[in-house]
Amino acid sequence: MTHTVQHKQRLLARVRRIRGQMEAVERALESEAGCERIMQLIAAVRGATAGLMAEVVEDHVLHHLVDPEKHPGALNEEAAEQLLDLVRTYLK
Amino acid sequence: MTHTVQHKQRLLARVRRIRGQMEAVERALESEAGCERIMQLIAAVRGATAGLMAEVVEDHVLHHLVDPEKHPGALNEEAAEQLLDLVRTYLK
């Protein structure tokens, strides 16, 4: 899936941050924190998960819908960017 | 944007249904219907709008990301379908 080692590391870093955020939810529940705190922590996980998905979708659109070696220049980059703008709007 | 007259008519029919649903919200507010009824009617507009967006995105992915005349067979249809599956999951 990932095209470069750097991209893979970046996605893995995101995943680890989300795991850390889930651990924060777990601690807050165990310590009987207030509802507000717990709702905020879960909303943060939701936002981070959306960001992770947006990055994976971007990678999919830019690298998997067209094989650049077999079909150089076939992907309409403007149309792809329009789609990714929409994805970012919805995946917040 | 639309590739066939039928597709355009289908999208226009969706849009007119959503306008009708908004008119139902307006009538419900004017007649002081209960909150539950109004929330249900607005949720219906939200769902229909999501369905409209999913159809436009599908058209964009299948017809605009790659020019089939200039680059026949360049669009990886399996990858495109994977993306559209995700779009349908999110746009409910």
Next chain:
Amino acid sequence: MTHTVQHKQRLLARVRRIRGQMEAVERALESEAGCERIMQLIAAVRGATAGLMAEVVEDHVLHHLVDPEKHPGALNEEAAEQLLDLVRTYLK
């Protein structure tokens, strides 16, 4: 549902704006505007519908969950505000 004439008029004004936005989607489809324009217009309807729902939910939370005449001071306003913060986060 609405507690004051002003609130009803405010909600009706929102609904009419959304209907106007849907008419803009319809015109854009009829005039075969580009996908990007149509996706932006539909995203605007989605955002406005979310805003409308958030306002109706706020009214429901503040006025319907507890009858202020029968149970003066029973609604925990801080807890209600926490809930509405979350609603606004999700209904964007």
Next chain:
Amino acid sequence: MTHTVQHKQRLLARVRRIRGQMEAVERALESEAGCERIMQLIAAVRGATAGLMAEVVEDHVLHHLVDPEKHPGALNEEAAEQLLDLVRTYLK
């Protein structure tokens, strides 16, 4: 926040499941699984997080908006259920 030990344990079990799902995303990235698989795994985290939030919101609505000891019977249960129906619709 949690009113009963059972409820706390139920929420903690949900949180641990989500952590497990995030670990599955991490393994999939490390093993260079395909985009489709990774998008499905992330979508599963999103759904589970939404379910967790819906449960916390439900607890907040039913137990924190009105103090049942100070104001017995003050919470309009029908109105609360209408709100929670909407929350479940949006938090899928």
